[in-house]
């Protein structure tokens with residue numbers, strides 16, 4: 323449904339997107355993951371024909387963004403990073419306006435507006451001014467305008483950014499419910515977003531493709547070893563940091579123990595396991611058997627940064643042509 327080949331986009335000085343290639347199959351939900359400045363928005367703007375690529379090609383449903391932009395636009399719904407809403411318009415007025423703009427006949431537009439209001443759960447604010455909407459509602463109106471012409475492809479730029487946890491859940495559910503009918507690419511800089519919503523992930527960093535895989539494969543690959551935060555305190559008296567460290571290092575399955583800090587007589591460590599080993603039980607037993615208090619023990623989630631480090635370390639930096 324989407325095919326991007328050696329896509330490069332240069333602004334005056336910056337190479338924002340640097341020779342990336344990827345494909346997205348019909349009906350998929352794909353996460354476009356990368357830190358701020360990675361080139362996500364730029365790629366999405368090229369895909370939606372908002373600006374031309376410097377080189378390379380992008381095709382949507384077989385149509386080239388440079389050669390057949392009208393055909394591409396017909397098939398794409400776009401939720402920009404900050405949707406250009408018209409503050410003085412009412413929700414229905416705005417959706418009717420966008421619907422007409424996207425070629426929905428006058429006789430059909432009211433019915434279609436009702437449908438998308440229902441779908442995006444904004445019926446209760448349909449006569450509200452756009453300027454009076456909360457961020458969560460504004461985002462859903464943004465989704466409603468993106469799907470109003472029933473496009474094959476949805477391009478959503480950080481659809482949950484700035485929302486509170488409840489709104490994030492609602493928006494994720496809404497996006498999932500749109501999959502199947504639509505092929506969806508959503509960008510995000512947080513991994514849990516991808517894990518919870520997407521089937522496939524495309525990771526970019528500094529304009530280059532770092533990896534593209536199914537979410538299952540990727541998390542499996544990355545969760546091969548675990549990182550555990552451990553906090554240990556003496557039951558009474560004093561306790562040397564080095565003594566705790568030695569003990570933790572001897573626990574079977576542990577590959578590395580990093581001392582973090584000592585505060586209020588509690589020693590904090592980060593422990594990494596060997597590939598495929600779970601060490602939390604053994605760590606807990608070892609601390610307690612030494613006669614110390616186990617104040618805290620939990621697996622720490624991998625940050626995006628750690629994932630990049632892991633991916634780039636194991637795959638030669640993705641520097642050679644950006645191929646995974």
Ligand SMILES: Nc1ncnc2c1ncn2[C@@H]1O[C@H](COP(=O)(O)OP(=O)(O)O)[C@@H](O)[C@H]1O
Pocket residue numbers: 333334336337338356357358359360361362363364365
């Ligand atoms: N209009 C612009 N002019 C010049 N540089 C830009 C422009 N838009 C983005 N950039 C630069 O391009 C790079 C990628 O930006 P962007 O695509 O917005 O990344 P992301 O959406 O992943 O945060 C950044 O270094 C950014 O500063």
Ligand SMILES: [Mg+2]
Pocket residue numbers: 362363364403479
């Ligand atoms: Mg962006």
